[in-house]
């Protein structure tokens with residue numbers, strides 16, 4: 001199979017081979033050029049990078065800009081107000097077309113509304129909403145005011161919402177009455193109410209702004225709750241966007257780490273927007289005049305932030321925003337949307353592709369998908385079989401696939417082929433994009449390039465959209481990312497290797513973070529949810545390989561002495577308990593009730609052995625176990641069906 005770039009594609013591509021040379025010749029000059037050519041600055045910057053206080057970076061120092069102005073107003077000012085910004089497709093089939101001129105009015109009204117609720121520059125706003133246009137309006141309205149948003153995925157529970165609202169000290173929450181899921185409404189505001197009335201803690205939340213989406217009954221507190229339809233439509237549809245300092249915080253996004261406490265990753269203004277816009281242009285190859293772009297991620301994750309809201313809108317692109325699931329009302333829904341809007345660029349996750357493979361190639365074959373010209377993948381390694389299926393059955397055997405490696409922390413794409421430039425390699429993210437530098441280190445921190453040897457991925461130079469820290473915890477930032485191999489290397493937490501051709505292959509997390517359907521979950525967070533159940537004495541969680549979801553959550557649980565083991569009923573109760581504490585995405589696929597857990601002499605749980613059990617393998621080396629009989633006890637217990 002010839003996977004070298006097609007010459008007609010290359011001729012029109014935004015990415016070029018020259019970009020690699022330019023970035024290699026002068027890293028800072030390269031990024032300064034990206035910032036000035038892609039972004040409109042109210043005040044030009046004086047210094048490209050200030051790394052004096054490493055690892056705390058400042059990019060485009062002295063510059064000022066407004067992100068919402070860049071994503072909305074300037075396109076209208078340039079005469080593109082009539083261009084469609086968003087083709088919204090509701091789960092139930094309701095649609096809405098929003099041009100850039102409409103978007104400018106909607107964002108202005110939302111910004112005025114938030115200000116009327118007391119939101120000022122620097123205040124945090126929590127956003128707990130489904131995939132509807134108001135969510136995008138709210139995020140951009142926050143950016144316009146300079147009030148960092150903290151979007152919390154709608155699949156998280158009240159408990160998780162409470163922790164995140166409290167950590168960010170959010171003054172206002174924007175939510176909906178409910179959200180559509182497979183044709184049925186599920187309540188959403190109820191979780192906000194529960195998160196606010198949490199134990200004896202005094203909530204920082206002063207106001208809750210509620211969009212009516214599903215007509216679900218809600219409790220109402222007149223002093224705190226405000227309907228969107230009562231407040232927003234009557235607001236003036238113009239709003240003066242004030243320039244913000246290049247390093248003004250734009251958003252906080254919580255992600256799982258190796259401890260139970262989620263980390264508030266925060267991003268700032270100038271650098272983040274520059275890299276989001278640049279990557280969306282050169283990696284997705286977005287041509288705003290002609291393309292219809294569709295990123296299927298949820299805005300509750302970083303992919304939705306950078307590649308639904310900020311990157312494509314900064315570039316003035318036309319995109320699809322879809323509210324629902326891929327199988328509602330039928331398994332061809334996505335392809336129907338591709339056909340309807342003539343989607344030309346599709347960006348999705350391997351877990352979705354593997355699900356479609358299971359459903360069968362005859363489903364996409366029923367639709368006209370000839371508009372597709374670029375495909376993207378993100379969130380976890382894409383296995384070559386899924387890559388080839390995607391190319392053949394979605395990409396018409398011709399669309400280049402960009403396998404993009406990056407993280408919440410990196411803010412934007414870091415490792416990926418450039419379509420039209422790179423000869424593709426199925427299953428590999430290939431190499432750092434122009435402007436990014438990565439290496440693979442061995443256990444002792446030495447870089448190597450030998451093929452097939454497994455090591456740790458590190459980033460070796462600061463980049464514009466890098467996280468600026470962990471909200472409220474600068475020490476944890478240094479320790480988590482900049483200490484494993486010394487202060488010169490950003491430790492990504494991913495295993496990696498080179499192949500014979502020098503391509504980088506990402507091999508999954510090397511820490512206690514799992515990747516389930518592209519969602520990051522921490523073993524510690526799920527363990528602490530399990531032990532918060534009155535029947536549980538101890539719990540150990542591992543991510544076991546799963547054909548569809550990449551990894552699946554498997555929990556091993558020791559019950560308390562006084563707890564009754566009701567078999568399947570107890571298992572279900574514990575699974576539901578995790579869903580309640582964290583959210584349905586964290587619900588273990590399996591809960592195994594065991595008499596003991598394998599531990600080292602120093603008391604550390606040996607997850608490696610549990611993983612062997614969960615993946616039905618022969619149990620590996622047990623010589624460091626404190627009690628060598630434990631594994632046979634576990635295996636016996638499991639085969640006897642308890």
Ligand code: WTA
Pocket residue numbers: 255301302303377378379380381382403404405406407408409429492493494506507508509515518519520
């Ligand atoms: C994994 C999602 C292999 C990786 C944007 C990383 C990938 C974590 C890829 C970040 C890829 C993401 N190939 N692995 N193309 N993309 N990952 O923060 O383990 O939700 O560290 O950001 O996902 O997940 P996060």
